[in-house]
Amino acid sequence: MNPLSGWTLRKRLVVAVVALLALAAVIIGFASVVSVRTVLLDRVDAQLTAATTRSSGAAEERPGRDAFAPSSEPPIPEFVGVPGQSAGTLGAIIAGGAVRYAGYLDADGDLQPLTTRQVATLLTVGLGGEPESIDLGGDLGSYRVVAVETSDGAMIVGLPLADLEFTLGQLIAVISGIALGVLVLAGVAAYVIVRLALRPLDRVAKAASDVSELPLDHGEVALGVRVPDDDADPHTEVGRVGASINRMLGHVAAALSARQASENKVRTFVSDASHELRTPLTSIRGYAELTRRSGEDLPEDATYALGRIESEAVRMTAIVEDLLLLARLDEGRELAKDPVELSALLDSAVSDARAAAADHDWVLDLETAPVTVIGDSQRLMQVVANLLGNARVHTPAGTRVVARLSVVGDQAQISVTDNGPGIDPDVLGQVFERFVRGDVSRQRASGGTGLGLAIVAGVAEAHAGAVVVESVPGRTEFRVLLPLARVGANARSGMP
Template structure:
């Protein structure tokens, strides 16, 4: 939001809103997301393929082990006992075999790592009995670990259960997962770094376009002579590419704007020269008119109506002389003529100027708020006197009797000097604040409220300063019943002169207004800019 010093606070970037991120950041993140999706899909496919391969391989080994167990466990004629299937040759470490007779486990065990036989728990026996003897391999978890089991009805009536451990398969799949995770993560990091570098390099032309646009946006194109020499580099202005086409179009636009600015500057210089020449030429006949008018009044006798008419001629010639002086001053300020820089005591200046206004308007309450120590700046004393005189005259003309006008001088923390003129009048119309410092800008109260035409003053004039003519300043109407009527005469140049003088000193002038308080604040640097 705008501050008193005219600075604006740029909105911050919200990391939660992707639309505010840099384009290269979004491109890198999108590329990384696609790579993660591809790696994930490849990993899932590889895992599923490896799982299927290992399962088929294990099923083949399980079928062979089951066949050996059934063959070895066949009853021997004349021998009441039955051979243990686990004793069959070729059974590997971890192989599980069990015989089920009449729904109960008659013998069960598995080969341990030392080739010894280990038994199973009763809970394991319940799992084995629950198997369907259809020869289809199934996965079950026993007390000794996960197994791939198959139950087959033997020709001699027994159910032979054979199982192989799943630990080797699970270890292989776990190794595959970790390998893919590590390789994918490393690949993503490398690709991310390489992609960032490549995308940054590819986006370099766009950054150049942004840099050029930013430089142009900071140029003071609204007034004065402007050298618009900023252009997009030729490397980023090839019409054959998307970015190059934008750069080429931006260069064409800047060329057109530069030509328009030169034409505008040339036209402004013509107008300024005409105003300066015309004002200079008008000074001599106006001086003659005033001189002859005063001579006629002293040497000739007129009727009362004639005296009024002659007084009107003299007052209007004086008013026109003031206007001509204001125009000449603005022309000199526009030309940037060097300041007559010296030490100026703003506290003493405020005392003298307010004293002058007290004589002209004793019915106002004039107050001073001054520091204990003098506030001295480097500047043109005559012009700074005119600034303060215009502001005080502006307050005098557009407030009624009894209004309090406070003139303050202070030194800010950054070393600059601040001069304020504050009154408790009715304020300035909000719609007029934006153009209050424009030349010849005047708000006419009669046009908005005809009934108040004779009682409402237009806050747009300034009184002559010492040694120079002052014009009128721009402003809004005061609505006090005792306000000075608009017939006092304002040209709308007073506040324009204030702004031009203050800016020539490297300072700023601002206005804030609401009903009951209007304040003009002039901020001057400790050292004015060189001419």
């Protein structure tokens, strides 16, 4: 996985700018240090050449005494301490492959001997006459030395590099400080500039986010969200994105309008068809019942056929009534707004369920105090009846069904729970849609239209409430939440 995949564009741009500046600062700093070091080293080499010339001249001008001759006393150090030599100047005499003398001038101009390890380091210096850098360690540190041949051996002269290293250290510190300050300022400036440059993109993203929060799946949608014209200029990169989003939103708005028009036509058709079907269905049912009760002796098959006609007419009438109710809910027609005491309503609904399905174990659990909501008692009764009927139809005999009324915050909660086989997870999220049935996982004792739970959801929403379902094998629970009426709240709390 790309480690930068989680970074925002703003962060990537700022980091890229700072990284490029840091790379440039490193290159410039490195080149500057190398150039200054070369210049300073050339200057040290020039000084070393002059010091070597002075030391060689002093050694050759010693009359009557071999400057290189061994002696128990320190040799006269004209070859090192000749006038003009600076503090730290090093000198060594090599004869017969051994160091006859090695010392350096201290800050007071006195000769100081070298240690055995430092002397051994001097023996590694080549005799080519070219300056080279060595590290003598201890207090001396790095030196620039050159070895020149003499008639009896060789002479080594060296100058300390402490000043050069100090200068380079100071230069590196200054360059690093300046580079760090520039990088900080550049990072802040890049962040501000990138933030300002990406503001149009933020507004485009906000427009897309606003559209994503709209309920586009149902109802009439006024898709008025658009990217501002200033951010939809096709001459800029962000503007092209904004213009494309605006065109897309225009197409989506047109599609939503066409969908809504089609849904309105369907609702109108369903409403009109339901109205028109009620009369002939009532006539069919009435004539069938009238013929069956006429007292005439009819053949057994004719009597059976009339019974089937009458029962199917009743079922068709129920379907038409359900479709008509859903059409009215879709049209937003207001329901009755009267105080409804839910305890009595649930008691009646469970009593009806017991009479309809005595083979189920019906349990009623009510609040001790009255629970009142404002709404349409007939429709709320239909909600509870549909939930109980759903549990009755889709669970086997012996199933325990619990109808419970409780108060959750400022809402009344009606729950219907059964210990049946549960709802198929594939259809659980669609149970409140029309004509959806859970036949795959729930047993059926009789036919159903798939409109009962759709009516439950529609009536709950019309009462400013909601309905939810949870189902696993062995437990299915439907919960209807309705706002409590103030009178109900006052009565529950003992307020007048």
